[in-house]
Amino acid sequence: MQTSKIRHQFYLPDDLSRALEDLASRPGASKTAILTDALRAWLERKAGHELDERFGPRLDRQQRIAQRSETMLNAIAEMLDLFVAHQLTLTAHQPPFDIETGRLGRHRYQQFIDQIARRLASNQGVPKLVAVIDETSSRKDKS
Incomplete structure (x- = not known):
């Protein structure tokens, strides 16, 4: 029975090679199946880091909150600047209270x-x- 598989040849470090041998020695397991599952899982994650997937949306939300806060603070600072300039200009020539x-x-x-x-x-x-x-x-x- 012929399958549509392509042969690949690569080298593994000694420690990974021993771990692969140990996994493949179990009944019903093969090196091809183990490496196929591992590579498929890695590609489905699009080589993304698990922490990025878990915390990425939270960090994005935190960034949006920080941007809104910064925008609000900038607007308040501009308003305060305009108000102070207006008040100092308006009251510059008034007599003491x-x-x-x-x-x-x-x-x-x-x-x-x-x-x-x-x-x-x-x-x-x-x-x-x-x-x-x-x-x-x-x-x-x-x-």
Whole structure:
């Protein structure tokens, strides 16, 4: 009975050759079957490393999270830069504050902090900017 197999000739190190001999000495096993199964398994993995297959998707997800965080931090830094420049330019020629103006400023600041707390509580700690960034990045991923 003729099969469609091609003969290959190669050399193995002594330790691998002994291990192959030990495996092939078992009943029902042959060197050809062992090497065929091992090579097929290796090729089906596309010579990929098992750790890459296990942790690759997780690392990719971590990288996407880090990129979104970096994008958000960059946007916040730009906003803060623009706000500080605006405030310093706007208030450059104003007279010093009196006591009533200081009180009004502290009151407005407290309102600002309270509003931030309400928004964070209603969004489960996810700022609206993150939602906007997530939407745009998911649109880019789909296209």
